[in-house]
Amino acid sequence: MxxxxxxxxxxxxxxxxxxxxxxxxxxxxxxxxxxxxxxxxxxxxxxxxxxxxxxxxxAGERATTRLSLVQEAAEFAATLAAAAAAPEAAAGTVPVHFPPGRDPPRHRCVATGACCSASFLGPMSDNDRIRVSGLRLGARARVSDGADALESVEFQGQELWGMRRIGGDCVALGDDNLCDLHAEHGYDIKPIPCRQFPLRFHRTPWGLHVSLLLACEGYDRARGEADAWSTREQEVRAFLAEGAHVPASALPFEWSAGVPASVAETRGLLDALLQGFDTDIAAPADPLTPETAEYTADPRALLATVVRSFEAATLARAAALSEGEEVAQVAAAGLATAGLADALEGDAPWFDVTGLAAHKARLAARATALADRDEPADVTRLGRFATGLDALIDNAQAAPRGAFRLSELARRHLLDVVHNDLPAQIALGQLDAGLANLARRLRFVEALACALSAADGASEVTARHTTLALKVAYRSEPDITALSASWVRRADAAT
Ligand code: SF4
Structure with missing residues (x-):
């Protein structure tokens, strides 16, 4: 030791x-x-x-750099403690960052229950918990007493509270997919995580990062004018002042294992990676009707460009921190993103078919166990996840470009996997693993959306297909991560 x-x-x-x-x-x-x-x-x-x-x-430059970050970590911890002690004061001053290169979401609830069937429906603030536990619920709900509508989980030594789930759904969710708390007591009575949806917050050393939970099927569905980011910012600050629970990014930052970087360097890298997002995407002809907007960027090619830039920056930084020729240096093959850019640009399958088939067999066993426990929402999700795997295995829907037309809004959704999620991954302090995750997510969503379109007998992937595919992908994060074992690396294949 x-x-x-x-x-x-x-x-x-x-x-x-x-x-x-x-x-x-x-x-x-x-x-x-x-x-x-x-x-x-x-x-x-x-x-x-x-x-x-x-x-x-x-001993050397690398360890010295890492040690110098201890001070930054301490400063960030102090900021977090101050925000927790005086949320209203911190809410007024923290810089708020929204997804770069993206217009504000035109969110409209389409009552799919997407926000009410996550694996944990929280965490609530203390006030949320006290308020909800004192309520009487109406006929839609599956419990009548608010105190019975809560559940807690243990996370890193903390007890976190959320709405209770039965069969995978919130106990306040009615058969009509509407919220009983909202219907009986109004919007403001709901816990912060419910009102905040589909916005998601992360606290970083350079401020608060806001992203969209793309599992929501209602985003970009509203036809009216979207609220400007400045209006959303006031909403975000109000949630913070009310005591919204905000996860913090990991510190100090590493771009890859053993490649440390200061906050300023990481922030600089983020800006460099996001550079060109605005110019890569043709601006909508009419920003009020995204269905007719002409987004011309290719989501896969865009992510491949980002991955290449990231790898080059990481290797240059690793070389600058080199301990000398007798210590083997970080090679490109040692990065979690190795081979990703090639795979993203090509049409070849990304996944080892044998690995996918084995994963699918495990999913089937889990679906049977969940059905026995009467958890239909999760069984449905697993069924759709298996459909996405089938599409990847067949490669019929996933590979040939041009086989399916992509509606403009569907393309916008795929671009969001890059635009919206890339800064979120960085806000969480995950860079190489985060980029690899984004790539798997993008390819899975693309394959499942094509499969859903094919099942409809259509040749166009519409926003309905992409939103459903995104919902499955975001609710299946651990399953998508588990697919990494089946990842085909071009570099491996070439040797
Ligand atoms: S309280 Fe309402 S909005 Fe919140 S998760 Fe339950 S049903 Fe959904």
Whole structure:
């Protein structure tokens, strides 16, 4: 066990790595030749030194940079504590950032219950919990006493409260997909997470990042004029002042394992990655009717460009923090995004079909178990997820470009996977893994939307297909992440 006081952590190392550290620490093995003499294989020594460097165990520029970020982490923690102690004051001053390159959402509730069937319907503020627990619910609801309409989960030592689910849906959701709290007591009585939907907040060191939960089928459905971002900003500040629960990004930032960067550097990278978003997308001819807007950007090609820029920036930064030639440097193949850009631009299948088929078999077993437990909402979602996997396996719907026409609004939705979610992933402090996730999400949504269109006997993918596919994808995040084992890397295939 290695106790690291500077970074306040304890690392459990394997025997061989621990031996390298001991040799380095006692001075007898500090030369490369001495390490090779002790371990026997120069390649093994290089690889072990590289792994230790990426854990910031070796003295050098990389570890020094990582240590300097401790101060930034402390400052961010202090900001978070101040916001929690005085939410109203913090709500008035925090800079608010909306998705770049995107017009405000034209949201209209279409009563699909999408916001009322997530795996956790919270977290609520203390006031939400007190208010809801004192209510009488009406005939739509499946409980009559507000105190019975709540449930809690344990998260990182905290007890978080949300609306209770039965069969995968909120107990206040009626058969007509309308909310009983809203119908009986009005909009303002609902907990903050319900009113906030489809906006989602993350707190970053440069302010509050707002994104859209693309699982909502009602976004961009309203025909009237959308509220300007400035109006949405007032709404966001009101939620913050009311005590909205806001997850914070991880700190300090790493662009990839062992590639640390300061807040300013990460913010600069974000700006560079997003540069050109406005020019890549032809502006809608009439911003009030997105159905007729001419979005011409190709979502896959756009994400591929972002991935290439990210890889180049990360490798350059890793080289600048190099410990010397005796420590193997981060190679492109070591990044979670390796091969992604090629796969995004090509028509070849991304996934290993055998892996997908095995995943589908596991889904079927889970669906049977859920059906036995009477959880129909999740069974339906899993069924649609399996349809998306079938489309990827067949590759018929997923690969050939031009086989399906994409309606303009459907294209807007696919672009949102990049525009809206990329800053959100960065706000969460995930860069390479986040980009890989976006790529899988985009390709899955594309395949499922085409499959849904084919099932309708149509040759055009419409906004109805993409919104449904997005809903399935966002409710199936762990399943999409699990597909990473089936990822086909061009780099691997070439060797
Ligand atoms: S309280 Fe209403 S809006 Fe909130 S999750 Fe339940 S049904 Fe949906």
């Amino acid at each position: 290695l106790r690291d006081r500077s970074l306040r952590r304890a690392l459990r190392l394997g025997d061989r790595d621990a031996r390298v550290v001991r040799l380095l620490a006692d001075g007898r093995g500090c030369g490369f030749a001495a390490l090779v003499a002790a371990l026997g294989d120069p390649d093994e020594v290089r690889t072990r030194l590289s792994a230790l460097a990426r854990l910031y165990v070796l």
